[in-house]
Amino acid sequence: MMLTRRAALLGLAGTATLGAARLSGDPDLVVVGAGSAGIAAARTAQAAGLRVIVLEAMDRIGGRAFTDTATFGSPFDVGCAWLHKADDNPYTAYARDNGFTLRAHEYDLERVWLGSAPSPAHLVNEAEDAMSEAISAAPEDVAASLVADVSTQVGEAAGDYLGALDMAVDLDELSTFDYANADDLAPNFLCAQGYGSIVAHRGRGLPVRLDTPVRRIRWDGPGAVVETDAGSIRARAVIITASTGVLASGAIRFTPDLPVPTQEAVADIPMGMLAKIPLQIRDQRFGLEPFTDVLLARRGRRDLYFLSFPFAGDLMVGFVGGDLGWELSAAGEAAAVDFATQGLVEMFGSDAARSVVKGALTPWASNPWTRGAYAAASPGRYGAREALARPVGDRIFFAGEALAGGLIQTCGGAYRSGEAAARAVRAVLA
Numbered sequence: 564m565m566l567t568r569r570a571a572l573l574g575l576a577g578t579a580t581l582g583a584a585r586l587s588g589d590p591d592l593v594v595v596g597a598g599s600a601g602i603a604a605a606r607t608a609q610a611a612g613l614r615v616i617v618l619e620a621m622d623r624i625g626g627r628a629f630t631d632t633a634t635f636g637s638p639f640d641v642g643c644a645w646l647h648k649a650d651d652n653p654y655t656a657y658a659r660d661n662g663f664t665l666r667a668h669e670y671d672l673e674r675v676w677l678g679s680a681p682s683p684a685h686l687v688n689e690a691e692d693a694m695s696e697a698i699s700a701a702p703e704d705v706a707a708s709l710v711a712d713v714s715t716q717v718g719e720a721a722g723d724y725l726g727a728l729d730m731a732v733d734l735d736e737l738s739t740f741d742y743a744n745a746d747d748l749a750p751n752f753l754c755a756q757g758y759g760s761i762v763a764h765r766g767r768g769l770p771v772r773l774d775t776p777v778r779r780i781r782w783d784g785p786g787a788v789v790e791t792d793a794g795s796i797r798a799r800a801v802i803i804t805a806s807t808g809v810l811a812s813g814a815i816r817f818t819p820d821l822p823v824p825t826q827e828a829v830a831d832i833p834m835g836m837l838a839k840i841p842l843q844i845r846d847q848r849f850g851l852e853p854f855t856d857v858l859l860a861r862r863g864r865r866d867l868y869f870l871s872f873p874f875a876g877d878l879m880v881g882f883v884g885g886d887l888g889w890e891l892s893a894a895g896e897a898a899a900v901d902f903a904t905q906g907l908v909e910m911f912g913s914d915a916a917r918s919v920v921k922g923a924l925t926p927w928a929s930n931p932w933t934r935g936a937y938a939a940a941s942p943g944r945y946g947a948r949e950a951l952a953r954p955v956g957d958r959i960f961f962a963g964e965a966l967a968g969g970l971i972q973t974c975g976g977a978y979r980s981g982e983a984a985a986r987a988v989r990a991v992l993a
């Protein structure tokens with residue numbers, strides 16, 4: 564009975580109509596997730612002549628790349644914003660070719676407050692450079708906190724900026740090898756229309772079925788059967804791009820279970836947290852030029868970074884990361900907006916609070932289809948990335964930012980990972 568319903572809905576033995584795409588019979592490949600990696604996997608597989616369907620749990624494509632234009636009346640990147648390693652980023656040329664406006668912007672600190680005292684920003688930048696070298700030189704895969712010097716207030720600020728606000732985990736949860744093997748991400752660009760808009764543009768026209776969470780993948784017979792609430796679909800291979808947080812949650816069941824090394828790898832690359840708290844500011848710029856990078860560094864990992872008024876708009880985009888990011892995400896939007904507003908007051912005086920007309924909190928911690936911001940291998944577990952990259956039974960492949968080599972944690976890296984997974988599928992199916 565259930566099987567009949569599935570067949571009717573998703574074309575197990577018939578024809579599936581998926582938005583613009585129409586597919587007769589079973590596809591070669593099901594891609595789970597229409598974020599950056601899923602879009603790349605689908606494009607690459609299609610270009611190789613494979614028949615593809617993308618199943619996406621959310622009501623939109625893009626995943627953690629999403630530009631919201633409604634909340635503030637101007638583009639706000641809820642997820643990724645910087646095109647990292649822009650000279651080798653698959654989105655850079657695409658954005659330029661399609662009329663998007665890019666602007667170079669590194670995130671070296673320009674204004675720093677240590678506690679409530681303004682302090683020379685270059686001291687924190689230099690301390691971060693030294694810390695970066697020390698972590699990268701660590702001979703063993705241990706927690707970065709064991710090799711980073713955070714004994715001074717400047718060192719602590721540098722550690723919070725490098726750990727929580729960049730890698731999305733505090734230094735005691737940052738693997739030295741994970742950090743050392745990540746590429747230097749310069750040059751970095753921002754996009755006036757939003758990075759999420761570029762990714763959504765890149766995904767246009769693909770055969771994506773929205774609002775279709777994958778619940779189970781059966782790989783006990785030939786190929787794989789992908790089960791959703793709307794029915795099942797059989798394919799020769801599956802590429803899963805869901806985050807490690809989603810995988811660890813058990814939202815996708817596997818029959819039979821995934822091999823133990825794969826399960827362990829998922830557990831060893833948990834999600835970190837970076838939350839944005841954009842504040843809309845009226846009639847006030849606090850003497851800051853557009854794009855100024857500001858750090859309010861407090862003791863006890865309570866740091867708040869602001870990207871000031873990007874593209875001369877009216878947003879001070881606050882960021883918190885690591886444990887503080889999780890904590891404020893759990894506390895909710897009102898508490899987070901209050902926290903960020905208080906940060907402005909500490910730096911610019913009590914009048915600053917009156918200029919905040921609206922605020923928001925990004926929802927990546929509570930979104931069941933992300934369950935975090937981006938993944939960071941646990942100390943001592945750097946090898947898990949390689950373990951997760953291994954295909955299962957020559958038909959289940961993983962892709963996404965967690966498997967992006969030197970470009971881990973990035974949207975461009977996720978794209979490259981999706982491309983690589985699709986090429987691997989093509990090789991196996993051939």
Ligand SMILES: Cc1cc2nc3c(=O)[nH]c(=O)nc-3n(C[C@H](O)[C@H](O)[C@H](O)COP(=O)(O)OP(=O)(O)OC[C@H]3O[C@@H](n4cnc5c(N)ncnc54)[C@H](O)[C@@H]3O)c2cc1C
Pocket residue numbers: 595596597598599600601618619620621624625626627628641642643644645646647775776777778804805806809814815837838839925927932933935936937962963964965972973974975977
């Ligand atoms: C706050 C924040 C700031 C960031 N800043 C930057 C930045 O400046 N620059 C940068 O390069 N990167 C940044 N990133 C990281 C970047 O956004 C991600 O690395 C990248 O977008 C991940 O792409 P992905 O395809 O691997 O995963 P996702 O974008 O998560 O795509 C996976 C998709 O799978 C879907 N899915 C999950 N489970 C299921 C299921 N069971 N069935 C069907 N579909 C499912 C999800 O809904 C999602 O759409 C940031 C991320 C966050 C959260």
